Amino acid sequence: MAPKFEKATGNKLNITWGLISAFTKKAQEGDVPDVLVVSRASIDSLTKDGKIAAGSDATLAKSVFAIAVKRGAPKPDISSADALKTALLAARAVGYTDPAAGGASGVHFAKVLERLGIAADIKAKSKFPPPAGFVGTLLISGEVDIAIQSKPELASTEGVEIVGPLPGDLGSTTVFAAGVGASSPNNEAGKALVKFLSSPEAQAAFTAHGFDPP
């Protein structure tokens, strides 16, 4: 999408990718970019603090934490908390992001394991991808046979099959939103980017990559 925006507007995008928590902290400390794409909660909080221009924001997409297997492998029953517990205990190895690294899916899944009462069992056979890595790669390499991460991340690895979201109230949905920095010298260009990210064309790209409509 970035090249299309650049070609259409003549503006250049200088994009840094990273964690919601890291970008939110940066913005709170004064490092506010022209356009920030994080969670809806962070955008709302930063708008309240005067870091993001009021009225410049738009909700872009949603994503859930999901479970995946290697394509062609048997899909475990994850239709309930008990079924998920059984599937995780039966797995040879389980992949998710390192909770200590701060990624939201790893932090959330660690809490899920605590709730299911199997934290110690799964910890003994858990594997983490490198920082900012895709858990799906662990499925492809055969290091794990169940992977948990946000659905768009899982869907981005070829050969990975999504089984479904974490069941019931074990699940979590993240809403993504964008906003323009309150002191941005490129205010109009920033607004144009937020508008572009909200366009049907951008929405179609989000959906194609595992996001859900806002």
Next chain:
Amino acid sequence: MLAYIIVGDDTTRTVGALVILAIGVMAQAASGAEIKVYSTIGVKSAGGLGAEI
């Protein structure tokens, strides 16, 4: 517009030149900017649009 300026008198040419200059300045303001973006959604590998959250 440009053709009219070329065949017009000095006043027309001056006004026309100012209009073109103004349009040029506006175009520069509306495009050519480098937009700094921090995003948790984006391409993290050759094949994917992920969300590092």
